[in-house]
Every structure is written in C-alpha cells, then in structure tokens.
Amino acid sequence: MIYEGSLVSLAVFSVFVAAVLGLSFHLGARARSVKGYYAAHGQIHWFVNGIAFAGDYLSAASFLGICGMISFYGYDGFLYSIGYLAGWIVALFVISEPLKRMGKFTFADALDSQFNSRGIKFAAALSTLVVSLFYLIPQMVGAGVLVKPLLGFPHHVGVLIVGVVVTLIVVTAGMVSTTWVQFIKGSMLVVFCTLLTLLILLRGLRTDPSREGHRYHAFAVLPEVEVASGPGATVLPEEGSWPGKPFVRVREEGTGIVRVWRRDGKDSEGRELLSETQTVTVRGGKKYVNGRAQGSRKGEPDLHSVGHIRRLPGDRSSTGSLGPIEFFNVLQESEIVLWGSEKIIESDGAVTTVYFQKPTPGREVLVPGYSPTFKGLRNEPFTWAKLDFLSLMLALFCGTASLPHILIRYYTVKDQAAVRKSTVVGIASIGFFYILTLYLGLGAMTSGMLDLTDNNMAAPLLARSFGEFLFAVISAIAFTTVLGTVSGLIMAASGAVAHDLMTNLLRIEMSDHEKVRAGKIVALVVGGVAMVLGILFKNLNVSFLVGWAFNVAASANLPALVMLLFWKGTTKQGITAAIVVGMVSSLAWILLSGDTYAKVYGLRAEDALVPFSQPGIVTIPLGFVVLVGVSLLTRRPVTAQRPQG
Amino acid sequence: MSDSNPQATPPGEERREDEESPARNARHGLVLFLVYLAFYAGFMALNVLRPQAMSENGGGVNVAILYGFGLIVAALVLAFVYMHLCRNSGGPEGGGRS
DSSP: OOOOOOHHHHHHHHHHHHHHHHHHHHHGGGGSSHHHHHHGGGOOOHHHHHHHHHHHHOOHIIIIIIHHHHHHHTTHHHHHHHHHHHHHHHIIIIIHHHHHHHOSSSHHHHHTTTTOOHHHHHHHHHHHHHHHHHHHHHHHHHHHHHHHHHHOOOHHHHHHHHHHHHHHHHHHHHHHHHHHHHHHHHHHHHHHHHHHHHHHHHHOOBSOOOBTTBOOOOOOEEEHHHHHTSTTEEEOOOOTTOTTSSEEEEEETTTOOEEEEEEEEEOTTSOEEEEEOEEEEEETTEEEETTEEOOSSTTSSOOOOBOEEEEOGGGOSBOOSOOHHHHHHHHHTSEEEEEEEEEEEOTTSOEEEEEEEEEEEHHHHTSSOOSSTTGGGGOSSOOHHHHHHHHHHHHHHHHGGGOHHHHGGGGSSSSHHHHHHHHHHHHHHHHHHHHHHHHHHHHHHTTTOBOTTOGGGHHHHHHHTTOHHHHHHHHHHHHHHHHHHHHHHHHHHHIIIIIIIIIIISOOOOOHHHHHHHHHHHHHHHHHHHHHHHHHTTTSOOTHHHHHHHHHHHHHTHHHHHHHHHOTTOOHHHHHHHHHHHHHHHHHHHHTSHHHIIIIIOOOGGGOSSSSSOOHHHHHHHHHHHHHHHHHHHOOOGGGSSOOO | OOOSOTTTSOHHHHHHHHHHHHHHHHHHHHHHHHHHHHHHHHHHHHHHHOGGGGGSEETTEEHHHHHHHHHHHHHHHHHHHHHHHHHHTOSGGGTSOO
C-alpha cells in the first residue's frame, strides 16, 4: 500500500531522539569507569530497571510482529505473547539472583566465576555474539522497513538513523544511557498501547469500519450471473495457470481491466456466488493492483485496506462500547472476514497474487491453529506440527532467561533484592503489555485499516483509525522500539568482545580508562557492522532470526547456567562443551529445517533434512546431556574439585 | 557482599544469614517455578492432546483466552508470592528484615 511520511511522526520521533541523546551526553560522565560503562555502577533504581527490562525486551517483533499476526490469524499470535512472558518465570525464580551473586558485568563472568577457564570465557562470549547478532539483524532491517511508511525515508536511511543514534547512546554513557532510553521507550509503549486498547473498547465493534474522511470499501459477494452478465463484462476462458482454480476472471469492456472473483458457494436460491478479490500483478517490473497500474501517491490506484466484520450477533450494525470480556464474547459470536492469498504464474511470466475473502466464525479466530505456522495443531493425530509447536513454546520458555542483553541488566542494580523487585516490575509491565496485544491485534483485525501485503503495519494502522495524531505517535513509538532493543544488544556484544575476550581471555593489560575506551570502540564497530548488515539483508525475510536467537540462547546458555547452579558435579569442560554443542546443534538444525528451506533457500519445505523446524525440544535437552556426560568424564578426585574463585 | 550493619548482627550470625538466605530463596524459587511449569505444561498438553477443549466456554470467554490470560496473571501472582516469601526469609540478602 502507499504510505506517506507524517510530519507529526517525524516531529515526535525527533523529540524522542533529541531527548535521549541529550540525556546520554548529560549522563556521559557517569560511564568513565568500567563498572559505570557496563553496569551503571550498579546504581539504577529497581523500578527504573524493571521498566527498562520492558524497553529492552519488547522489540519490534513483540509490538509489530505479534499484533500483526493476531490481526491476520487471530489467537496464534497470542501464543508468542504467552511464551515470551512465561520465560520471565525462569529468569525470576531460577537465574536472576544467582547470576547477580556470581557475575560482574556479563553472562560469561557468572559462568566462569568458579573456574577461571579460558574455554568458558571463549564459548560464552561467542554465544553472546551469535545470539546478539541474530537478534540485531532483524531489528536493523526492521528499522529500514518501518522508516518508509512511518517517516517517509528510504530503507537505508532508517538503518543509518537507528545505527547512528544507538551507537551515540551507547558510546556516550554505556549502560547508564541505555537504561534510560529503554525506560522511556518501555513507559511510552505501555502507556500508549493502553490508550489504544481503551479506545478500541470504547468504539466497540461495527460491520462498517468507515471513519470520518475514509469510506471503507464494501467488498461485494454477488450471484455469478450478475457479475458475468453485467454491462460490458466478459468472462475470460480458464487458460494458462487458471484452470482448476476457484477464480473467475471478468474483463470490463472499455477499460480492458480484468477483475478476479472467487467462487464462494451458493445462496439460498441455489445461485452460484462470487466474492470480490484483490490482486497484485507484477509484470515486466511494473506493479498492477486490481488490474490498474499502482500509483505512488495517495488517491492513485492502490489496494483497498481490509478488516471487517460481516455479521454481528443479533444482526446489529454496531455494538457501542464494550467491556474487556464482552469484547471477546461478541467477537466469538460474530462472523469476521479474514483474507487468504494464492500466487498464480501467468502464461506471460507475470506473477499474480490473488487476495480473497475468507468469512470465518469468530470462535475459530479465538483459538489456536488458524495460521500457517500452527495449522497442524487442530488435527487429532499427533503430528510433527504438534511437536514443532511444543518445541517453539519450550524455546520461548527457556530462551528469555538466556538472552545476554537481558542478563546484563541484572548487574545494573545494587543487590539481589533489587534484582528481584526489578524482575517483578518487568513481569508486571511486560505481562500487562502482552495482554493488550490480544486487544490490539483483534482491534486491528476489525478496524478496516489492514494492509494485505504487510501485517507488520497492523498496530500503527489501527492507531490511524483513531486519527492521524495517534498514528503519528504510535508510528514514532514503533520506530523507537528498535532503539531501545538495539542499544541493549550493542552493549551485550561490546561486553562480550571488550570485557570477556580482550580483558579476560586474551588478558590484554589495560587501565580502567582504557577498558572503557576499548568497550566504546567495540560498540562503534558493532554499531557499524549492524548498519551494514541491516542494509545488506534488506530484501531477506529476517524475522525468523529472532526465533533463531531464542533457540540458540536456550540451547547453548540455559543448560550451562542451570547446571552450574544446581549440580555440584559440573566441570568447566562440561560447561564449555554444553555451550558449543547447544549452539552448533541448534544452528545446524535450523539451517536444515523446512522453514529455512522455504524462506531462505527458496526450496521445498518438504525436502528439509529435519522433520520439524523448531530445534529446542531436541537441542535444549542435548545441551544438558552433553554437560552431564562431559562433566562426568572430566571430573577430578573430590579433593581437587572446583577451585573456589 | 553484605549490606548489613555489623554492629546490629554478630559476625557469625551475619555470615550464617548470608549463606542461608540465597539457598532459601532458591528453594522458594524452585517450588514456584515447578508450580508455573505445571500450569504452562498443562496449556501445551491441552493444545496438543485436546485442541477442541480450547474453544469450550468458561466464564464468558473460551478456554484458550482464559488459560492464556491465566498464564500471564499467574506469572505476576507467583512473582509477588516469591517477593513475599523472600521478604520473610530474613537476612540482608533476603532483602527484608535484618
């Protein structure tokens, strides 16, 4: 769809950037020591740290990805909300306090606290870098993807803006400024999403989502005879790739425009019905929508926005304000028009994507198993798809507490009590936000504002249904979500290289001041690499990399962390082996999976070498088995075990 | 490591609390973790073994929404329970009464 940058959006975003940069320069003096740079002197207030957890954790994937998935497929997107939040239980109850007790600045510090092992330092730093990089690339690409519709700049400008701003934030005041950026972003996200949810409930549900200044296109469902025998209409013969498809092509004489309709059952009088579709055809590098050349400005030919309810309970046209439970109740009893799509290669080589209406009972939308990702979930027999679902939910559960950019936040508060309190604040704010995602997603689904070609835009477009100002603010917030997460990732990567590798592994002699300078130089380099990757991977669908990051983190880091805490027989060789095997096996599994075959290699998913895509259910236990096995093999006599560090 | 006031607590006593509070917190944490794990596993099992149960109605909404919201709220409730238990576990590392 065609978007135009909004000046208000740009203004809100500029104010935010100016504020955080000003704050960063102001706080710069507090990051002149190593402890100040990596851990904000451990002086961040627990409440600020808790909200900063939300700012760090709620990335674009959470805000835009989950809302988008719910708006297109219903409840399935909410499964991610549940899994992402559940992971915080592992963090609070199992990992956080011991990590604070054992560590100093990084996750590797904690793992290595009892061993002083070069192997652990190297493996933990490598795992931190791999996980951070997988997380970083989609954030940077996301910045480029978002900047065009939200602020009106080209892709590379978005990547450069985020890269430069974040690098400045990190380099000026390290963890101090990173924390405040995340605090401000986390607060804004929760406050404005609450406001959006209240507006959704106040507006209620309607069958015609038109709003002032924007009339919703009423998608027709007509008897075939009316469509085919209309004035100047000619039904085209089924040729090329069209035979056997449920579509009827009708050419309008005079304009020559070909419209595609889809067979949609029969009416009460037994007449064949056709429902209106929308098409995008790419022919000779030019794009045509609904048979006409797509414009580049507002008002020119473009896809219609979608998202409406065909029937409300009692055949009402609107409900008026609804309560939070009533909202789901009414949706369950309604019929919602979702959209499917099918790609057709024409005889002249053109590729046409047909988007068609799928009237769906509300109760189908509000249970898992509607999206392509989870479609096997509703089958009776136990299938690979169900194992894939279990594996994903396990990776989400175990991954959060193993993400290096989350773990380093535990060193920014003064003691274990503050760690505990800040995690609880984090759980409260993140959990509350995830509850809102279901309202936001379903609100977008019925808002009449969805872009069929990009479900990531669902949340900002939902905001537009309440007015341009809210759209501008939510757009700016969407863009700033990237800043908060990327700054945390760069800090984690900077710590892994400058602190774990240069200072601890290679034992390069540096004064306190030089260590900070090294950290800042590494942050500059990581920021530069992130910008290059964000531009290079522009055309690749990289959203699945976040899933990789969770799987690799859970498989490589969690077994080492948990066993170190709960099994006295753990050896340094066991920890090193578990990290390496967990990382390599989960990566290998992902590279050989159906998802990667289809999305990255362009091959058939059925030809993949592993039976399901999510590795966690295999590689997380494998990490534990390897750790126990290697530890047993390398255990020394009791008297010589585990030097105290 | 400790923030305690050495004048208020005999040295031996202080060391004992430092050693015991983290262990006690870990025990509380482990029990609460297992409670939540059971709840979470129940959700996964229901989805895999009895998917049709997710669309059954309970309290005005279906089981899928009820259970999903329940998991999020339960996380918060257990987090507060943990805070409460740790506060009562004593010692400076417990973060409570000293």
